[in-house]
Amino acid sequence: MQEFTGLDGALLIDKPAGMTSHDVVDEIRRYFGIKKVGYCGTLDLNATGLLIIVLGKATKLSERLMSDDKVYEGTIKLGESTDSFDSDGELIASLPVPPITVDELNKLAAEFVGDVMQMPPMVSAIKKDGVPLYKLARKGVEVQREPRLIHIYSFKFNSYEEPLARFRLACTKGTYVRSIAHELGQKVGCGAHLSQLSRVKSGKFEISQAIPLNKILSLSVSELERRVIPFLTLARERS
Numbered sequence: 001m002q003e004f005t006g007l008d009g010a011l012l013i014d015k016p017a018g019m020t021s022h023d024v025v026d027e028i029r030r031y032f033g034i035k036k037v038g039y040c041g042t043l044d045l046n047a048t049g050l051l052i053i054v055l056g057k058a059t060k061l062s063e064r065l066m067s068d069d070k071v072y073e074g075t076i077k078l079g080e081s082t083d084s085f086d087s088d089g090e091l092i093a094s095l096p097v098p099p100i101t102v103d104e105l106n107k108l109a110a111e112f113v114g115d116v117m118q119m120p121p122m123v124s125a126i127k128k129d130g131v132p133l134y135k136l137a138r139k140g141v142e143v144q145r146e147p148r149l150i151h152i153y154s155f156k157f158n159s160y161e162e163p164l165a166r167f168r169l170a171c172t173k174g175t176y177v178r179s180i181a182h183e184l185g186q187k188v189g190c191g192a193h194l195s196q197l198s199r200v201k202s203g204k205f206e207i208s209q210a211i212p213l214n215k216i217l218s219l220s221v222s223e224l225e226r227r228v229i230p231f232l233t234l235a236r237e238r239s
Contacts, residue, residue, distance in 0.1 A: 006225030007034060008056035010065070010234055014210040015043050015051040024051060024213060031217050032224060040065040041173065041202060042125060046088060049198035050207045058231045065234070068203030069153070071170045074196050076181045078163040081191035084123035085178035095190040102160045108187045109155040109167070112180060117147040121179055150175045164195065 015024055021039045029037040038059045040052040049072075054062050079097040082089030120126050123134045128143050153170040160166070169177060178194040185192025200207045211227060219227070 002057075004057060004231045006228060006230075007032075007221075008231040009054075009058050009228035010040075010061075011053040011055065011216065011224075011228060012205055012210040013051045013053050013216060014207060014212045015048055016213060017046045017048050019213075020045055021051060024053065027213065027217060028053060028055075032221060038062045041070065041199075043199060044086065044088070044178075044197070046086070047197040047199065049200055050202050050205060050210050051199070052202060052205065055228065056231075058234060061231070061234050065203065067173055069170065069172055070175070070199060071168065071201035072177055073166070073168050073198050073200050074177065074194060076165045076167060076184060076192050077195040078165065078185060078188055078192045079190045080163075080193055081182065081185060082193045084193075085121050085176075085182040086194040087196070089123065089193070093191050097163045097190045098188065100160070100188060102157050102165075105157040105160060105165055105184075105188075108184060109157060111187070112152050112155050112183075114152065116150050116152060118150045118176060118179055119147045120145050121176055121182075124176065148174060152180075155180070168200075170201075 011028070013024060015021070021042045025037045025039055028034065034055055036056050036059045038054045040054060040062050043049065043051055052065055054065065077087075078100075079095055080091060081093040083092050120133070122142055122145075124132075126133050126145070133143070133145070151172045152175070155167065155169045157165050157167045169180070171177075177197055181192050181194035198207070216224070216227070
């Protein structure tokens, strides 16, 4: 029978802005001296929110956990387009924002709901011949990408103060929310980019259960173990 330690399981982290998902893994690995650490579902550099970190033997469950549906909340800025479709990129166009209401935004958002063949952005970690697309994009190289099937369960705006529109979106794994922001801007006719994003749910786990990274890094190993969701609990929930 396989044996598990208190560090074979998952942590629910509230990722801060300004760190990559890899940065979070590196901080936890280094601080606690844990050899096997991984994450489930990338959050971009300035995205915040729920990041599932797997430890020890639970790294074997990362693919299963990663496949869960996601829910995001965020802000789209109308009138400004960037090369990465988010606020990290270079501004490539700026246009006046036409008069628009929350109801009108929601009518446009409803057009995204359902099965969608989404083209991955050039600024992404998807690899072409072993090279991440974002590295090619930095060199000004654009290559052909294959669209991917995603599903949008819901996409609704709850407030709008020009030029900022707040939304909540539920989707399958692998969805590029910044691509949706970009396409919405095209529908409005003035361009747009994703200015802020937070993951609030992944599968059965919610942001309310997550712990800020700085608090995790103040714990002792024994305190950390009490925060870990055990391997067998994870396996049962995913079976």
